[in-house]
Amino acid sequence: MKKLSSALAAGALALSGAAIAADSSDPIVIPIHNWSSQIVMSHAVGQMLEEMGNSVEFITTDSQAVYESVRLGDVTFELEVWEGAFGASFREALEKGGLHDAGDHDAVTREDWWYPMWTKEACPGLPSWEALNDCAELFATAETGGKGRYLDGPVDWLKHGKERVEALGMDFVVINAGSAAALWAEIGSAEKDKRPVVVFNWTPNFAEAVWPGEFVEFPEWEDGCDKDPAKGPNPDALYDCGNPASGYLKKAAWDGMKDKWPAAYKLLTEISFTNPQIAEMAKFVDTDEMEPEEAASAWLEANEDVWKPWVEASM
Numbered sequence: 001m002k003k004l005s006s007a008l009a010a011g012a013l014a015l016s017g018a019a020i021a022a023d024s025s026d027p028i029v030i031p032i033h034n035w036s037s038q039i040v041m042s043h044a045v046g047q048m049l050e051e052m053g054n055s056v057e058f059i060t061t062d063s064q065a066v067y068e069s070v071r072l073g074d075v076t077f078e079l080e081v082w083e084g085a086f087g088a089s090f091r092e093a094l095e096k097g098g099l100h101d102a103g104d105h106d107a108v109t110r111e112d113w114w115y116p117m118w119t120k121e122a123c124p125g126l127p128s129w130e131a132l133n134d135c136a137e138l139f140a141t142a143e144t145g146g147k148g149r150y151l152d153g154p155v156d157w158l159k160h161g162k163e164r165v166e167a168l169g170m171d172f173v174v175i176n177a178g179s180a181a182a183l184w185a186e187i188g189s190a191e192k193d194k195r196p197v198v199v200f201n202w203t204p205n206f207a208e209a210v211w212p213g214e215f216v217e218f219p220e221w222e223d224g225c226d227k228d229p230a231k232g233p234n235p236d237a238l239y240d241c242g243n244p245a246s247g248y249l250k251k252a253a254w255d256g257m258k259d260k261w262p263a264a265y266k267l268l269t270e271i272s273f274t275n276p277q278i279a280e281m282a283k284f285v286d287t288d289e290m291e292p293e294e295a296a297s298a299w300l301e302a303n304e305d306v307w308k309p310w311v312e313a314s315m
């Protein structure tokens with residue numbers, strides 16, 4: 001892993017041995033999931049923690065089950081709690097106890113059905129979901145039997161696309177992508193002949209700089225739409241709402257972190273990334289094809305003014 005020793009040697013940070021000793025020498029366990037910003041951010045924060053003298057360990061985990069792991073202390077924190085994808089698992093773990101909300105990032109998030117702008121030329125009523133449904137045939141493929149194809153996110157993001165199609169009576173077949181890369185491949189291949197396409201996407205992400213596009217407007221999210229059939233337009237179904245259009249992006253911590261690694265915990269609470277910062281982390285990997293560790297080092301080198309004050313405030 002590339003070190004930021006040059007920055008530190010310059011004396012920008014006054015490392016105090018006493019402050020470092022306050023944190024346990026056990027490794028802080030950081031979970032890694034299957035989308036680029038989360039992977040790069042996790043490595044960037046891991047590198048900050050190492051510069052503070054902590055030991056870190058990365059573990060690849062399911063992005064829903066991770067909340068149970070944080071709650072039990074098997075994993076120390078989660079840096080990207082997206083309201084749309086993980087709000088339900090996060091709330092469930094909160095209720096059981098053992099994990100807590102360690103603060104919001106500055107970023108405002110949205111995750112939902114999305115199309116690149118050329119799609120709107122073929123289906124001018126967009127972004128309304130009813131207009132999309134009236135155009136369903138435009139999205140048909142050999143495997144969807146006359147219905148539209150919607151490429152949803154990987155299964156572990158629990159986007160409930162199938163339930164939404166059923167709840168709203170849509171003429172779409174929902175297919176789960178095997179990976180985030182499969183989503184970008186679908187948009188990329190449609191781009192050549194400007195084929196209409198609708199896929200799961202989110203913001204902040206690198207994709208918005210590559211393909212101008214819009215989210216489909218579904219019935220507005222209401223709290224409880226995933227728990228109470230009465231919420232949303234279909235009185236008998238769950239998931240008949242879009243995801244939150246201005247969702248949060250939170251950090252979650254194991255309750256024991258504060259006492260075991262107080263300086264690292266302080267850093268976690270100081271951290272707050274913006275939409276452009278998160279989009280850039282993803283871009284380094286998805287557009288520039290860097291390895292995640294390398295992307296994290298590059299991001300830290302270019303943004304010392306952003307993260308150094310967080311580290312300084314934590315030591």
Ligand code: TMO
Binds near residue numbers: 035201
């Ligand atoms: C959880 N994600 C940002 C991929 O939608």
